Amino acid sequence: MSAIRSHSQSLAKAVSWRLVGSVDTFVVAFVLTGHPGAAGAIASTEVLTKTVLYYLHERVWLIRQWGGRKVPDDQESHD
Numbered sequence: 671m672s673a674i675r676s677h678s679q680s681l682a683k684a685v686s687w688r689l690v691g692s693v694d695t696f697v698v699a700f701v702l703t704g705h706p707g708a709a710g711a712i713a714s715t716e717v718l719t720k721t722v723l724y725y726l727h728e729r730v731w732l733i734r735q736w737g738g739r740k741v742p743d744d745q746e747s748h749d
Contacts, residue, residue, distance in 0.1 A: 684724040692717050
């Protein structure tokens with residue numbers, strides 16, 4: 671498996687994680703406020719900001735490599 675992820679893979683991973691995170695945010699906000707409208711507003715607001723932040727965070731980690739090896743483009747697996 672390649673240590674390199676495409677931008678589309680990073681975006682898909684960010685979106686799927688945000689869905690999980692947004693459900694969590696909605697539940698916590700609902701428990702704290704008792705208002706589904708307020709919980710929905712909080713959860714929907716953080717979707718965009720946290721998706722962008724996660725994507726950027728993922729790209730920085732991949733650029734840094736942290737000891738991983740870069741696979742040449744012609745040898746990269748396309749699973």
